Each structure stands twice: as structure tokens, then as C-alpha cells.
Amino acid sequence: MTEIAAQSPNYLLAKFQNLVDWAVNSSRANSLWPMPFGTACCAIEFMATAASRYDFARFGMERQAFSPRQADVLICAGRLPFKLAPVIRRIYDQMPQPKWVISMGACASTGGIFDNYAMVQGIDTIVPVDVYVPGCPPRPEGLLYGVLLLHKKIKGESLFDAERRRDEQPLDDKGLRLSPAEIDEVSEPFGNSVHQFRSA
Amino acid sequence: MTSQIDLIPGRLREAVARDGETIVYVARERLLEAMTWLQQTPGQEYDYLVDVTAVEYRDRERAIEVVYFLRSLSRKTDLRVKVELQASDELTVDSVWGLWHGADWLEREVYDMFGIAFRGHPDLRRILMWETYAEGFPLRKDFPLRGRFSRAEQVRQALNANPEAHYSLDELSIADAWGDIPDDMRERLKRGERGTVPE
Amino acid sequence: MNYFTSAMQPYIPFLMLLGLAVVAGVTMIAGSHFLGPRRPTEVKDRPYESGMPPLGTAHERFSVKFYLVAMLFIVFDIETVFLIPWAAIYFGGGAGAQPGAVTMGFLLVEMLVFLAILFVGYVYVWKRGAFQWD
Amino acid sequence: MSTRTVELELATPGMDAQGQPTRVPLTASDLGGEHLLLNMGPQHPATHGVLRLVVELDGETVVRCIPHVGYLHSGFEKLGEYRHYNQIVPLTDRTDYLSPMANNVGMALAAEKLMGIEITPRCTVLRVIACEMSRIISHMVWLGTTSIDLGAFTPFLWAFQERERIYNLQEMWTGARLTTSLTRVGGLMADIPDPFVEGLRKFTDTFPNTLGEIDRVLTRNAVWAGRTQGIGVMTPAEAINYSLSGPMLRASGVPYDVRKDKPYLGYDTYDFDVPVGEHGDVYDRYLVRLEECHQANRILQQALARLPDGPINVDDPRVILPPKSRAMSDMEAMIFHFKQVMEGVKAPVGEAYVGIENPKGELGNYFVSDGTAKPVRWRIRPPSFINLSALPKMAEGHLLSDLVAINASVDIVMGEVDR
Numbered sequence: 001m002t003e004i005a006a007q008s009p010n011y012l013l014a015k016f017q018n019l020v021d022w023a024v025n026s027s028r029a030n031s032l033w034p035m036p037f038g039t040a041c042c043a044i045e046f047m048a049t050a051a052s053r054y055d056f057a058r059f060g061m062e063r064q065a066f067s068p069r070q071a072d073v074l075i076c077a078g079r080l081p082f083k084l085a086p087v088i089r090r091i092y093d094q095m096p097q098p099k100w101v102i103s104m105g106a107c108a109s110t111g112g113i114f115d116n117y118a119m120v121q122g123i124d125t126i127v128p129v130d131v132y133v134p135g136c137p138p139r140p141e142g143l144l145y146g147v148l149l150l151h152k153k154i155k156g157e158s159l160f161d162a163e164r165r166r167d168e169q170p171l172d173d174k175g176l177r178l179s180p181a182e183i184d185e186v187s188e189p190f191g192n193s194v195h196q197f198r199s200a
Numbered sequence: 201m202t203s204q205i206d207l208i209p210g211r212l213r214e215a216v217a218r219d220g221e222t223i224v225y226v227a228r229e230r231l232l233e234a235m236t237w238l239q240q241t242p243g244q245e246y247d248y249l250v251d252v253t254a255v256e257y258r259d260r261e262r263a264i265e266v267v268y269f270l271r272s273l274s275r276k277t278d279l280r281v282k283v284e285l286q287a288s289d290e291l292t293v294d295s296v297w298g299l300w301h302g303a304d305w306l307e308r309e310v311y312d313m314f315g316i317a318f319r320g321h322p323d324l325r326r327i328l329m330w331e332t333y334a335e336g337f338p339l340r341k342d343f344p345l346r347g348r349f350s351r352a353e354q355v356r357q358a359l360n361a362n363p364e365a366h367y368s369l370d371e372l373s374i375a376d377a378w379g380d381i382p383d384d385m386r387e388r389l390k391r392g393e394r395g396t397v398p399e
Numbered sequence: 400m401n402y403f404t405s406a407m408q409p410y411i412p413f414l415m416l417l418g419l420a421v422v423a424g425v426t427m428i429a430g431s432h433f434l435g436p437r438r439p440t441e442v443k444d445r446p447y448e449s450g451m452p453p454l455g456t457a458h459e460r461f462s463v464k465f466y467l468v469a470m471l472f473i474v475f476d477i478e479t480v481f482l483i484p485w486a487a488i489y490f491g492g493g494a495g496a497q498p499g500a501v502t503m504g505f506l507l508v509e510m511l512v513f514l515a516i517l518f519v520g521y522v523y524v525w526k527r528g529a530f531q532w533d
Numbered sequence: 534m535s536t537r538t539v540e541l542e543l544a545t546p547g548m549d550a551q552g553q554p555t556r557v558p559l560t561a562s563d564l565g566g567e568h569l570l571l572n573m574g575p576q577h578p579a580t581h582g583v584l585r586l587v588v589e590l591d592g593e594t595v596v597r598c599i600p601h602v603g604y605l606h607s608g609f610e611k612l613g614e615y616r617h618y619n620q621i622v623p624l625t626d627r628t629d630y631l632s633p634m635a636n637n638v639g640m641a642l643a644a645e646k647l648m649g650i651e652i653t654p655r656c657t658v659l660r661v662i663a664c665e666m667s668r669i670i671s672h673m674v675w676l677g678t679t680s681i682d683l684g685a686f687t688p689f690l691w692a693f694q695e696r697e698r699i700y701n702l703q704e705m706w707t708g709a710r711l712t713t714s715l716t717r718v719g720g721l722m723a724d725i726p727d728p729f730v731e732g733l734r735k736f737t738d739t740f741p742n743t744l745g746e747i748d749r750v751l752t753r754n755a756v757w758a759g760r761t762q763g764i765g766v767m768t769p770a771e772a773i774n775y776s777l778s779g780p781m782l783r784a785s786g787v788p789y790d791v792r793k794d795k796p797y798l799g800y801d802t803y804d805f806d807v808p809v810g811e812h813g814d815v816y817d818r819y820l821v822r823l824e825e826c827h828q829a830n831r832i833l834q835q836a837l838a839r840l841p842d843g844p845i846n847v848d849d850p851r852v853i854l855p856p857k858s859r860a861m862s863d864m865e866a867m868i869f870h871f872k873q874v875m876e877g878v879k880a881p882v883g884e885a886y887v888g889i890e891n892p893k894g895e896l897g898n899y900f901v902s903d904g905t906a907k908p909v910r911w912r913i914r915p916p917s918f919i920n921l922s923a924l925p926k927m928a929e930g931h932l933l934s935d936l937v938a939i940n941a942s943v944d945i946v947m948g949e950v951d952r
Contacts, residue, residue, distance in 0.1 A: 037576060039583050039605055040948050041630035041711055044674070048700070048710075051693035066578040067447055081951075083330050084583060084604045085358040086366075087450035087575050093442040113623070116608040117338055117347030117354075118329075125355050137711055168438045175360035175398075180352030187351035218883035219646045248789075249776050250888070251914040255901050258909055269886065269897070269914075273773065273787070276794050280886070302776025305602075305922040313610075328603035328951060338611055345615060363452035371454070371587050371599060375570050380455025449574025451585065459567040462592045 021158045028072070028098065029154040030060040032147070035071030035095065037088060040078030042105035045137040054140035059147050068095040073150065074127070075143075079107030080120045089171075092127040098166035100130040100154070102146055105137050111187070112136060121187035125178060128169050204243055210234045223280045231283050232294040238270060238279070239299050246270040246279060249300035252307055254314045256287075256341050266293055266316060285316065295321035313339035325368060332365045332395025357397050364394055467529055478517050485510050568596060575604045579682050579937045582947030584921070588936065595936050598928045600921060605951040613911030617877025618644045621911060623714045628913060629949040631674050632667035632892050633713045634703065639889045641716035642797060643898035647885035648878070650719050650852060656845045659725065661798050662733070662836045663715055664889070665829040669740070670699045671892035671944075672822045672829075676747060679819070679941040683760050688747050695743050702732050718878050719853045720846030730837060737833050744826055751819070761815040765927035765939035768813060775923040778916045779894030780821045781943065785813030791890040805832050815942040822944070825892075852878050877906030886914075893917045893944055913952055917945040 034056075038046050049056050050064065065071040068091045080088060092101065103123050106112035109132040111121035120126060130153060133146035158164050171177055178186070205214055205222065210230025215223045226234045238246045250269035257264075263284035270279045285291050295318035296303045307318045308327040315337035318324055325331055329338070334357070335348045347354060364372060364385050372389065375381050381389070388394070446453050489506050524530070573579070573586040580586065583604035589597040609628055613621050625640040626633030638660045645652060652660075677692035700710040706725050707713040715722055751757045767777065772785035782789055790807040792800040808824035810817030846853040854873055855866035880902040888897040894916025901910040920943050927943075928936045 040607075041627055043582070044630055044711060047674075047678075048693065048697070051697070052690050053694070053697045066576075069447060079605070079607055081604065081606050082354055082358040083606065084575060085355065086361065087583075087604070089359055090442060090452070091447075091450050091576055093440060094445070094447050096443070097436050097438050113627075114607045114612070116345050116611055117335065117343070118606050118608040120355065120358075121351060125351075126359070139710070166436075168440055170440060171359065175356055176352065180350070180356075183352040183355055184350055217885060218649070218881070219885040219887065221886065248773055250895070251897060251899070251912070253899065253910075253912045255884075255910045255912075257901075258903060267899075269899075273789055300776060301771075301774050301926075302919055302922065305918060309918075326603075328606040330603070338608060343611075345611060363454075366451055367454060367587070368599065368601075371570060371589075374568070374589055374597070375454045378455065378459075378567050378570070380570060448572045449585070450576040451572040451574040453572070454570050457569065459569050461567075461569075465592070 017158070017160050021160070022155075024159060025155045025157055029151040032059075032061055032072045032100075032150070032154075033063050033065040033070055034061050034102075035065050035068055035074045035091070036077060037074055037091065038077040039080060039084065040107065042077035042108070042137040045140060046075065046077040046104065046143065049140040049143050054144065056140075056144055056147060059144065059151070061147065068092075071095050072098070073100045073102055073130075075102045075104055076108045076123050076127075077104040079105075079112060079114055080123050080126070081118045082120055083118075085120050085126050088123065089126050093170070097168065098157075100150055101127050102131045102133060102143075102150060103129045104133045104143055104146070105135060107136070109134065115189050125176075125183045125186060127177070207237075208234050209237055217280065221278050221280050223282055225282050225284060228283050228285065228293060231281075232296070232298075234281065235268070235296050235299055238281070245272045245274050248273050249296070249302050249306075250278070252296070252303050252310060254310045254316055254339075256314065256339070258341060260287065260341075263287070264291065264314065264316070266310065268296070291315055292317045292319055294319050295324075297321050313337060315340065323368075323370070330361070330365065331368060332361065334395065360397050362388060362394065362396070362398070364389060464532070471524060471529060474520070475517070478514075481513070482510070573936070580940060581678060581945055582950075584940070584945065584947060584950070586924075586936070586940070588933065590933060593932045593934075595928055595931055595933060598925045598936060600924055602918070602921065602947075602950050605947040607948075607951065609913065609952045610911055613908060615907065617906045618718050618880065618908070619878060621908075622716060623712065626712050626714060627948060628915075628952060629671075629891065629893065629896070629917070629946050630711060631946050632671035633711060634663035634715050635667035635671075635889065635891050636896065637714060637716040638664055638798075639887065639891065639896050640898045641718060642889065643885055643887040643900050644718045644878075644880070646887050647883065647900045647902060648718065648852070648880050650847055650849070652720060652847055653844050654841045655724075655843045656720050656847075657798050658836050658840050659721060659845060660716070661800070661803070662833060662840075664798070665832045665836070666699050666702065666733075668829045668892045669826055670696050672826050675822060675892075675941075675944045679938075679944075680751065680757075682937050682941045683757060685751065685754075685757070688750060691743050691747060695740060698732075698736050702729060702736065705729055705732065717846070717853065719849065720844075724845050730840070733833065734837055737830050737837070740830050741827065744823065744830075748823060752823075757819075758816060760934070760938055761819060761942070763812070764815045764931060764935045765942060766812060766814045767923065767927060771923075771926070772813065775926065776919045777894070777923060778919065779891065780818055780825065781894065781920045781923075783807065784810035784817040784821045786811050791888055791895050795888070797887065797889060803832050803835050805835075815938050818942045818944075879904065879906050880908070888914060891916060893946065893949065894920060896949075913949070915949045915952060917943070917947075918950045918952075921945050921950055 036043070036046055048054060074092055074095060076088060092099070103109045107114060107119070108123050111119050115121065123129060131146045131150045133143055135142045138146070156164070157166070169177070174180075176183065205211065205224060208224060208226065210227040210233060212225040212227055214225065217223055238244045248271040250271050253267050255265045255267060263286050266283045266285065268281040270281060271277070283293055285293065291314070293316060295307055297307065298320065304322070305327060307321050308324060310316050311318060311324055312326040312328050326333055336343055349357070362385070367375070372381065446457070485506070489503070489510070569590045571588045571590055573588055575583040575585045585601040585604060587599045587601060588595055609624055612624060616624065621640060622637055625636040629636050673692040673696045677689035680686070680688040703713055704710050706729055707715050707722060767775070767781070767785045769786045772782050772787055777785070786809060788807060788809045791797075793807055805828045808821045808828070810821050850866065850869040851873070854860070855869055859866040860870040861867070880900070882902060882904045884899065884901040886897055886899040888895045895914065896916055897914025899910070899912035899914065900908050903909050924940060924943060928939050931939065
């Protein structure tokens with residue numbers, strides 16, 4: 001019995017809520033229709049994952065949805081330049097709830113090796129991300145593991161718990177998803193990659 | 201065949217690169233004349249334009265070079281034509297689009313990355329960055345690697361551009377001809393605020 | 400004569416199937432309409448055009464040849480629909496009809512006349528060039 | 534019917550020297566329907582990456598096609614100016630990620646020509662193997678995705694099965710399936726492991742069967758021929774004027790191949806022929822690329838036959854790291870090791886351009902150096918970018934579904950188009 005049972009006064013109501021949650025969540029998790037937002041090299045590994053050898057159709061992602069209207073999970077496979085940022089934001093907004101985001105690859109998650117003027121340093125400054133898949137490009141098994149993590153996350157959600165329900169997260173009044181200080185702090189180069197900026 | 205080189209109109213000097221290609225420096229004013237001569241005279245027939253690019257050196261006094269890679273498919277020879285532009289004066293060169301249509305996008309990219317304008321180019325707009333990119337010309341040596349604005353400002357500019365900033369003026373005129381432009385966009389276009397990002 | 404042995408007998412399974420189909424359809428649509436979460440936002444209602452803000456509407460006037468092809472398709476499609484019950488009877492040896500009311504030859508000629516009429520229409524449309532696309 | 538004039542006083546970029554709108558909008562005839570401005574935009578299954586085509590449609594006919602690129606611009610050339618030569622190698626296989634090894638080889642050849650380094654015979658043959666394997670996997674991705682665009686799904690699975698077999702070989706050699714970073718200035722990152730030669734031989738024996746199946750399914754297929762013949766034609770003169778290269782140029786009947794006309798890596802000693810089309814339409818590009826896979830297979834077999842023994846790296850300690858064992862014991866090797874890691878390989882002042890025959894066309898790498906270890910300018914001559922610039926010329930006048938076929942036949946990869 002999850003912690004929901006402790007909140008609701010009535011035992012039978014709790015059991016019913018758990019049953020509905022289990023039914024809804026497992027059906028959602030096992031039939032995720034991916035929206036492949038494939039931009040760069042990770043898109044090729046994404047295609048290899050979709051092809052017959054690794055075949056993520058085994059995990060319920062048989063049908064790829066190329067329009068956000070029928071998509072459940074937005075998989076950003078590849079680096080995201082600033083020119084493409086409004087596109088992914090618009091596509092994310094046009095996906096119906098419940099929707100999730102997998103950030104596939106180092107470039108989507110952190111900007112990767114492209115710490116320069118053209119690249120968004122991690123798509124979480126643009127759209128809320130649920131699962132980050134490391135790797136450049138991540139092996140198909142890595143992406144599948146990311147999908148399984150997402151399944152686990154979906155099975156933990158609940159329709160009746162306001163805090164764990166999927167609600168829209170629009171941009172704030174300044175047109176940003178995070179506060180400017182947070183974006184600057186997240187986009188700073190980390191580790192010792194700072195000396196890469198000497199040009200001679 | 202190098203004896204032919206000094207017949208090029210507007211030739212200043214020539215050199216040999218480390219990969220054995222001959223380089224010809226041509227005066228900026230007579231570039232188009234030289235290129236037409238190279239393409240059309242029977243002995244030369246440089247009918248294939250391999251690439252157009254620009255080079256800016258780390259020490260500022262050296263001139264910015266616009267480099268044209270030419271190739272004659274029939275004679276299987278290559279030639280590299282360079283035009284030197286002093287960074288101080290105006291960075292404009294004649295466009296070779298009239299001679300080789302392949303130069304269309306190459307020159308637009310050099311304009312986008314270096315700010316070198318090509319006179320006579322049919323549609324000189326930015327091609328790699330979005331048209332209303334305000335931070336400058338990325339491949340110039342004075343342009344910082346991570347861009348001039350802060351990351352938050354770059355994200356804000358990218359996410360909040362006006363809808364018409366995504367379209368070139370060609371497409372806006374097409375849409376306008378079929379009456380597809382909404383009124384608020386028409387007002388902004390009249391005021392010429394295509395690139396400004398609302399606060 | 401109770402209901403089951405009356406003339407309606409052959410249609411009961413068909414009606415049950417039809418009812419089942421309607422019930423399934425309605426429950427699915429009504430279920431998702433009432434149970435599904437609805438969180439409209441201003442951007443979500445805008446048309447999706449490959450991630451770009453659309454310019455202009457899609458409700459434009461387009462050329463007449465699209466309607467023409469649709470009409471032609473309907474005409475010749477209904478023709479084949481009429482063929483199906485006829486073929487069932489004809490190749491079933493005239494099973495469904497009352498005995499003695501019709502001979503096989505009459506069935507065949509009847510359908511050939513029907514086809515001939517439509518063939519005249521087909522040739523006319525073909526010569527007028529309605530099938531030319533561009 | 535409103536004749537199309539520019540009623541807005543719009544700014545000048547679209548104007549030419551005389552102030553006239555350069556591409557004068559057409560005048561709509563009365564009977565025709567209204568034109569529709571449509572975005573085949575960055576996120577579209579048929580644009581092979583984040584290419585955006587703004588298309589003006591009259592019904593189904595493409596009246597004007599205006600491509601927008603730059604949606605994957607990642608500033609490679611700017612990054613190149615902040616990296617040592619050996620640090621640029623990982624950047625190269627992320628430009629054209631469909632044939633990563635060929636890009637590594639291209640960049641290494643340019644750097645070696647700049648520094649005047651002669652590579653060892655074994656390294657030359659191994660680089661030829663790397664280039665031809667890249668050609669096969671690049672054409673396989675093109676074949677798979679183009680057949681999906683035109684409705685045939687099975688060739689995609691066959692093609693990707695072959696790709697997986699080459700991925701196994703690449704992973705065996707370099708440890709990575711896609712981002713191989715194979716070459717170093719003056720040699721390779723590693724020699725080929727023992728099962729590699731056997732695996733490649735088995736691949737080259739069975740690969741023509743898959744090509745034969747794909748050929749049987751597509752070449753004389755009425756739908757495929759109907760959708761691709763006579764579509765997006767480029768005459769030889771136009772192909773040369775638009776600076777097309779690779780299969781696009783050869784399909785238009787211009788027999789120009791960098792491996793034959795400006796041989797590198799000993800390609801003139803291999804026996805292979807260059808397929809050349811006559812009509813220059815989408816069907817001919819398909820035939821040329823299919824035949825190129827056969828020829829690449831032949832080259833691989835010849836390369837396997839002549840693979841010499843010997844070192845893969847040139848033994849100049851200023852360029853190639855000395856082996857770890859000597860670096861720890863011998864003082865001189867340690868100094869070279871330290872200098873190379875801290876300061877990188879220094880290149881003499883000057884410039885060098887090397888163009889190689891990439892699956893997409895002629896991939897050029899142009900280095901300008903001022904004596905330091907980081908290049909002043911690293912220019913990639915992008916074949917897909919230039920081939921794509923001819924798309925409006927090919928596509929205007931055809932139907933929208935033909936635009937999908939033409940865009941697929943140009944075989945673009947956006948990482949290289951936008952650099």
C-alpha cells in the first residue's frame with residue numbers, strides 16, 4: 001500500500017485509488033508513443049534502436065508519432081541549437097497531457113562538447129525533462145534503459161495526488177522556463193573544460 | 201600552365217600553398233572581371249566552383265581574405281583566387297553568383313559568419329543563424345566563443361522572437377499577396393520591428 | 400410464431416454485432432471525453448505546422464479537379480458495391496431467390512446491361528480528359 | 534483575384550541592386566485556387582533532419598520552394614580554432630554522422646598535407662577500408678530512409694541490418710559505433726583487432742546478396758520507378774554550374790570522381806569503376822548509389838587482399854605519442870609525450886586543402902595555420918550544403934510528394950549542411 005493509503009481516510013477508497021492508478025499508469029507506461037525529435041547523431045542511434053536489432057517496439061513504442069497531437073513522450077535525440085529552441089518549445093506545448101520528455105545524449109542534456117554561441121546548454125532550460133540518457137551517442141541499450149526508467153517513473157504517478165499529477169508548465173512572464181540566474185548557473189562550463197577558451 | 205596566370209586581369213601577386221596549389225591574389229575592384237576571364241577564356245575553362253570562404257588571421261593588421269577555390273573539370277587543374285580586404289574599410293566584394301550559381305549559399309554563409317557583403321547577390325540574408333541574429337558575426341576573431349549575450353538572454357531571445365522573425369521577407373510578401381498576414385503582424389512589420397524581442 | 404423462428408431470424412447475429420460495435424465506439428469516445436484530463440493552453444490550440452508558427456489558414460480555395468476525382472471515385476466505387484450482392488446470388492446458383500422466379504441467363508444479362516451503361520459513362524469521362532491530372 | 538504585389542513597404546534585403554524584388558512574385562491566374570504557404574518544417578519525418586522547406590503550393594503543385602537551413606548549426610568551425618589538431622578529430626565525426634570514419638580520414642589527410650607528413654603503407658590501406666565502409670553505411674541509411682519516404686518499409690530493415698554488421702566492425706576497431714574518432718595526425722588511434730579481417734571478409738562475401746534483394750524489390754518496381762523517373766532533373770551543365778558533387782553530379786552524366794581525377798590514399802592502384810547516369814533524375818541517383826555500394830564492396834575485397842604488415846603510425850615523436858612503456862622509462866620519450874599532450878602538434882605557417890570523395894560528395898578540409906598548434910581557420914567544404922542549394926531549382930513545378938522524393942535523393946545530412 002503506497003503512502004496514498006495513509007492520506008485517504010477510507011480503506012476501500014484507498015484500495016480503489018491504487019487500483020485505478022495501477023491500471024492507468026501501467027497502460028500509459030506500456031504504450032508510450034514517442035515523438036522522435038531527432039536532430040543529430042543521436043537520431044541515427046535512435047533509428048538503430050527502432051530498427052530490428054534493438055527494437056524498442058518490445059517496450060510498447062511500436063508506433064512513432066511524428067505529430068505532437070498523438071505523442072506521449074518527446075525524445076530529443078541530438079543537440080539543440082538556439083535556432084531550434086522555439087521549435088521544441090512549441091512542439092512540447094502542443095503535446096497533450098500526460099506528456100514526458102527524454103533528453104537523449106550529452107548534447108541534449110548539457111550542451112555536450114558544443115559549449116559555444118550556437119548551442120542550448122541542456123534542453124532543461126527550454127522544456128521540463130523527465131529522464132536524461134547519458135552518452136555520445138548513448139548505445140541503443142542505454143536509450144532502452146532510459147525508457148525503462150521512464151516506465152518506473154510513470155508507474156509512480158497518481159491521478160488523485162495533486163502534487164504528482166501531470167500539469168502544464170508554461171513559460172513565466174519573462175518568457176523563460178527557469179529564472180535567468182538559474183539558466184546562467186546551469187549553462188556554466190563545469191570541471192576543467194574552462195581552458196578550452198584560449199584561441200592560440 | 202602557370203605562364204597563363206599573369207594574364208589574369210587585376211592580378212596582384214601569386215604564391216604556392218603548402219599543398220602545391222597556386223594562389224592568385226586579385227584586386228578587389230577587378231575580381232568579377234578576373235573571374236569572368238577565368239571561366240570563359242578557352243585556355244582556362246574554370247567551370248567548377250569548389251568553394252567560397254573567408255579567413256581572418258589572429259593578428260589584426262593582416263587583411264581578411266575571401267578565398268575562391270576554382271577547378272577546371274576538363275583540364276583537371278585547381279586554382280585558388282584570394283581577395284584581401286582590410287578590416288578597417290568596408291567589407292564588400294562583388295558576387296560571383298552570375299558566373300556560378302553554386303556560390304549562392306556559399307556567399308550567404310560567408311556574409312553570415314564574417315559580415316562580408318556581396319554586391320549583386322540575389323538574396324543576401326543570414327543562412328546559418330536566424331535572420332534577426334543580433335550578436336554579430338560569429339567567426340570573426342573578436343567574437344567570443346560563447347557569444348556576446350548571457351546564456352539566459354540567448355535563451356530568452358530564442359524563445360520569444362516574433363512569429364514573423366521565422367519568415368524571410370520573400371515569404372512575407374507571398375503571404376501578404378494572398379492576404380494571410382494577421383493585422384498585429386502587419387503593424388509590427390510596418391514599424392519594422394521584425395527582429396525585436398518583446399520584453 | 401415466436402420471435403426467433405420468424406423471418407427476422409437471420410438478422411439477429413448481425414444486429415447484435417452492430418449493437419456491440421456502437422456500444423464499444425460510444426463508450427470509448429464518451430470515456431475519454433469525460434475522464435481524460437483537459438488542460439487547454441493558448442499555444443496548444445494553434446495548428447501544428449512542423450514546429451513553426453503558421454502563416455495564413457489552410458481553408459483556401461483549391462482547384463476543381465480534386466472534387467472531380469472524388470465524384471468519379473464514388474461513381475465507380477458504388478458500381479462495385481452493387482456487384483457484390485449480385486455475385487453472391489449468381490455464383491451461389493441463384494440460392495437466395497424464390498425457385499423458378501429467375502433463370503441464370505437473365506441474371507447475367509441484367510448485370511451486363513448495368514455494366515454497359517456505366518462503361519459508356521467511363522469512356523465519355525476518359526475522352527473528356529477528366530483523368531488527366533495536371 | 535488579387536494580383537500579387539508587395540503592398541507592405543518591406544525592408545530591402547529581398548531587393549537586388551536596382552531596388553526591384555529580385556524573385557518577382559508570380560501573378561496568379563484567375564481560375565486557379567489560392568496559393569497556400571506551407572512549412573515542411575524542421576520537425577518533419579520526410580526532411581531527413583532539421584531542414585525547413587517553406588513551400589508555396591497551388592493545390593498540390595510546388596510553385597516556390599524556399600529552404601531554410603541552420604537549424605542544426607553547431608559552430609564547428611569556431612570550435613576548431615580553439616582546439617589542437619588531434620582534438621579536432623572528435624569534432625569531425627559529428628559533422629557528417631552517417632559516415633564518421635570518412636570525415637576523420639578527410640581531416641587527417643588535410644592536416645598531414647599541411648605538416649608534410651608521409652603515412653605508412655598499412656595506415657594508407659586501413660584508411661581506404663575505413664572510407665569504403667563509411668560509403669556503404671552512408672548509402673545504406675540513404676537507401677533505408679528514402680524507401681520509407683516513398684512508402685517501402687522493408688528495405689529500411691534490410692539496410693539497417695547491414696549497417697549493424699558494419700557497426701560491429703567499427704566498434705571492434707575503435708570502441709564506438711558512430712563517433713569513431715579513428716585517425717590521428719600521422720596515423721590511426723589503434724590497429725585492427727584479429728577478428729576484424731575475418732569479419733570484414735564475411736561481410737563483403739554476403740553483402741551483395743542484400744544489395745541484390747533491394748535491387749530486386751525496388752529497381753523494376755512500378756511504384757518506385759513511377760515516383761522517381763523524370764523527377765528533379767539536373768542537366769550536366771546545370772550540375773556543374775550549381776557545383777554539385779558526388780552521386781548528384783555523376784547521376785547527371787558528369788564523370789567526375791575525386792578518387793579517379795585527384796587520387797589520394799593510393800586509390801589509383803585499385804581496380805573499380807565509377808557509375809555515371811544519363812538523365813540526372815531521382816531514379817538515376819538511386820542507380821548510381823546502388824552501383825557505388827557494389828564498387829565499394831569490390832574495393833574492400835582488394836584492400837583486404839593487399840593489407841601489408843608494419844606500423845600504422847609514422848615514427849616521428851613530435852607528431853605521434855611514443856608508446857606508454859617508453860614514455861615512462863626513457864627521458865626523451867617522456868619529454869615528447871609531455872610536449873605533445875600540453876602543447877599539441879605544431880603546424881608550420883601556411884594553408885592546405887584536401888578534398889576526398891565522401892558518400893555525399895567532395896568533402897574538403899581547408900586548414901590555415903600561423904605556426905601555433907591551433908589552426909587559424911578550419912573550413913569544411915560541405916557537399917550536402919551545396920547539393921541542397923540546388924533543391925529549389927529541381928523541385929519547383931513538381932508535386933508536393935515529388936518534393937519529398939527529390940529532397941530524399943539529394944542525400945543531405947544536416948550535421949554537415951549546418952556545421
